[in-house]
Amino acid sequence: MAKELIKGNEAVVKGAILAGCSLYFGYPITPASEIAESAASYFPMSGGTFIQAESEVAAINMVYGASSTGSRAMTASSGPGLSLKQEGISYLAGAELPCVIVDVMRAGPGLGNIWPEQSDYNQIVKGGGHGNYKVIVLAPNSAQEMCDFTMLAFDLADKYRNPVIVLTDAYIGQMMEPVEFPNKRKEVPYRDYALYGDKKTRHNLITSILMNTELLEKHNIKLGKKYQEVEENEVKFEAMYTDDAELILMGYGIVSRMLQNVVETLRQEGKKVGLLRPITLFPFPNQKIAELADTADKFLVAELSDGQMINDVRLALNGKKEVHLFNRMGGAVPSVEELLEAARKYI
Amino acid sequence: MKAQVLAKPKAFYDKFERKGGTNLETTHYCPGCGHGNIHKILAEAIVDFGIQDRTVLVSPVGCSVFAYYYFDIGNVQAAHGRAPAVATGLKRSNKDSIVISYQGDGDLAAIGGAEILNAANRGENITVIFINNAIYGMTGGQMAPTTMVGQKTKTSPFGRSSENEGHPIRMCEIISTLEAPVYVERTALVDFKSINRTKKVLRKALQNQIDNKGFSFVEILAPCPTGWKMSSVDSQKWIEEKMIPYFPVKVFKDISDDIEPRSIKKKTLTDKEILDVLGLAPSGKADTVDKDFLGKFSEQKMKIAGFGGQGVLTAGVMLAAMAMEENLEVSWLPSYGPEMRGGTANCSVHLSNKRIGSPLTTNPNVLIAMNGPSLDAFEDTVEKDGLIITNSSIVDRKVKRDDVKAIEIPLTEMASKMGMTAVANMICIGAYLELTKVIDTATAKDTIKQHLKKKEFVDINLKAIDEGVKYIRENYS
Structure with a gap:
């Protein structure tokens, strides 16, 4: 265990890398930019990938692509950016792809301001995109939990094949507290549904389109059962x-x-x-x-x-x-x- | 006479099971549609290049949304216009795969304008196949960004008007102005000759990716007889007579022979290397907790305030780091939002032997005022019996409260004498530690040595701590 006095936003990045996340796709927005800035250093330095995307929309779709290949991938933003990512989050949930998204909430509506609010609750917890889906939402209240919950988010995302959002705010992100980090990077589990670019997974298909009404209804019921399972097992x-x-x-x-x-x-x-x-x-x-x-x-x-x-x-x-x-x-x-x-x- | 089914390329499934229904031999595309031809050309190329196992096709929203019915390769379906972003994620994550973004005109040139331009501009090592048929086919024949002026569609019922809808967008022309793309060419599907050319172009665009050369973009002018409400023959004629004069068929850019293949070597770090990179190498120092000290500790709720540049935020971080070394609970919060007032920078620091609640100090028991406005802003908020330290070099008044302990130190003057005004904050920390004994000065000094990024300033900062201690001993004991 290494202990460091560190900002919540930076603890997210170090936690993510230790959780085996190797790709970060982001777009600058206050007060979440520190996550992207920190990721821009630490991801490449640890053998991973950082891309500043052309938009929040592109960033979440890059996460979709990376997650399709079995890698752990993430993005982070604040309210206005999350509004834009909602399309992609619906597709990720529909295609049952794991990923982690961090929302450092600011005040709204519209451009609002950059100080803390908790007004993204509805758009995050109730699912701001289209269709019947839910995301798992974790709410840290310390720098230590910014690290721990980011790591937990990756595990839950893989366990349930679903996006997980760490919902936090400008205060928790800006605050420095001592954080104990694990001294080992996690193994990323094999995803038998992913596209590894090999013979074994060539037949896999990542999609959220089901033109047959019965099949799509079945898919929705299956998703519903998954969320029920989440409700039974993961309440904290x-x-x-x-x-x-x-x-x-x-x-x-x-x-x-x-x-x-x-x-x-x-x-x-x-x-x-x-x-x-x-x-x-x-x-x-x-x-x-x-x-x-x-x-x-x-x-x-x-x-x-x-x-x-x-x-x-x-x-x-x-x-x-x-x-x-x-x-x-x-x-x-x-x-x-x-x-x-x-x-x-x-x- | 029984219809003869020509052999399918092996990159197609034998039977299109994913399509469902009764006819698993033919595609869902309309007669005369360009997609069928292009699919076949692509499938043949994939087989000939021996890349079937490692190829991933991103299918868009549009008629080719169901490309995965047919291609026996990795398939990912993307949101409308986002295929180049999805392809970016796929390729960056797995550099050995061959990633193809297959898109129509509405998808690529309208809703996905930002994604294609920026993927091209980053020079993603992918192959983009852009089917331009001047119409939205799947949604039933609406106007596309490439619809010709005068062309009637369901959403341009009087014909596209350049005044209302602008002119058709020429993507090859735009993409080829960018530095990064390696190869940009437009072809058409009108006759054997142009189909043969398309075959060559597609292969080159794939070869570039296989050779790790970068971004290739192929635009194919293709017929949509259903959307255009024309026969297949008339559709081909329409491409020749109407589209090609506006969308010239040619090579727009080709630097593939001049490009050095990029290295795709992967860096895999060991756990130890990762921890080193993250600055998390375990110190190996045993946690020794002085229970007696911790038990007697009373929570310090501090506000440190001053001008920007006086090092108030750094002083707060240093104090928090020092207390962390003593196994105390600590939090540090910079002035933020409504907390920023009076033109001062400030931070809240909490040091405690118990779990800390609010990290925001609204009623401090310690106020360090490095300038006048800070004293004005926060004097009244200090708890009874609290401590106020003022920088008497700058603060030109006394503390008004008589229910607090007021300490005046000419911090700026003392720091100037030491030859570095920036260490005023450390003198103040030294004084604070001497007054309160919350942290051992030896721990404080160790922390400075450890945390100060500019090592050449360690000595003067350590001396500043001593100066602060000395000032209190000489003036307040």
Whole structure:
């Protein structure tokens, strides 16, 4: 294990290379450019490939091509770039190709600004492209998790033959923290469906077109079963002081870091408050929320958006308990004090 | 009389099972369509070159979307216009494969304009086969970017008007202006002679790729009798009379004989080499945790602020790195977004013996103000009993608060005396360490030696730490 004080965005790149990723295709956009800049050095130096594509659209399609050959490939961007990549993500999901995409969220809509928001939740978690598909979404809240979840993303992508998105924000990307890296590069698993340019795989076909309605329906059902399997096996969350909590605070990414302070402060005051941080946004910790609905009275969801994740919380609660929203937008990030004040209203 | 089926090239499947339905012998293409001819020419070339196992065909959106029904080679289907980007990914990942991007006019010249131009401009070592039939065939005969002026299509029902839709786009002409492409030629399918020429051209475009010479682009003027609502014979005539005068059939660029083949040697690094490249070689230093020290540690929530160029961000990173060496939890966050105010650069640094929550310091217990605006901006936010260090060389007022510990140090002056104003930040760190004892100065110095990129400045920075320690001992103990 080597420990380094490193920015979250850079930890993504080193983690990816250690996960066996050998191709990076990107396009500059603030606040994700550091990932591309870091990749532009480290990928070629470690025997891999870096290409600055002509567009976000081209970048994701280069990932599609590289993934078709059995290689681990990735791209990264921010909200406006992800909007453009959605076409390609739908094709990757349809063709069942693994890949990893990092979204360092900024504020929108439109050009918005470059400060942090969490307003890509809907376009990422609900699938912003066309057709019935889902992507697995991981939400890190530290530089260490930027590395760990990027590595995990490659494994999940291969396990389920599906794109995996690391959904993060400008704060987590910019922040420096100590990160422990593994001291070995992962082996990339053999993909029997890929095109290795040899006799054995010559008959393989990478496509998402199925003109026969019955076959396409079957394909959709198969994808649905896969997503169900993901929901059964891959849910991750972090719960702090939730067992006896009357008020459950919920937030992911940078917000969960502030909420940790809020919960610790309120616990010191003897208040029964807990924190539930979803780590996977798809699959969502529905079951855990439903369980907490039996023991807690109220839920407060804190988001840097107009209230997007809260809809999933509402679905999981199914009307059983009241749920409130605290939100900031436009790049404003709430202080711990602001969140404390918001939480006190519901105690 | 029974129709005679000529032998299919081996790069075609015997039976087109992927096509489905009852007729597995013939293609889905309309009678007189150019794709059939071109597929056959391509299949024969693949067999003759002995590249069937390693060839990957990218089929586009358009009539040739189903090329994979027929070709017994690797097949990838791409989104509309994106075939050159997909081909780039395929080829860059597997340089030994032979990658063919097979595209129609709408796909290549309209929706995929950026992809083809940039793949060509990068000189991707691929072969592009561009079928120009001046119409969108698959979607039912709409106008293409190469539709002729006056030509009637479903979306140019009065004939293409140059005023409304512009003139047909000439791709060979555009591509051949770029530096990287090795070979650019336009051919046509009108008679045996032109079909023979097309065979030669396609083979050359493939040979270039096999020889690792770079990007080859073949445009083929091809008939679409169904879309044009013409007989096959009239279609061929129409190409000759209408298309060729506008789309000249010729070599636009050919530097294949002058090009040195590129090397495609792969670099495979060992784990150790990878870790070295990433700067992650294990230090071999055992983690020794001073539990007593960690237990007594109280969280430092610091704001370090000043003018750009005073090294406030570097000071923060150094402090975080020093604390990491002491096995503390640390976080460093640069001033960002709404946090940037008063024209100052600042960073938040947290040092703790517990897991750190918010990395953003809104109520610091330590403020380092390297200039006046920083003191103005953050003095009120400091927690009661907190510490404020000001750079008295520049900050021209006292700390107003009486519920904090205020320390004044002429940092800029002291640094100037040392001959390098840039070390003011390190003097400040030395002072801070002496005041708080949060990190051992020996650890601090080791960290500077390790982290400072410009090794020639190590000594003066170490001396700066000592100067800071000395100033506090002499003035505040």
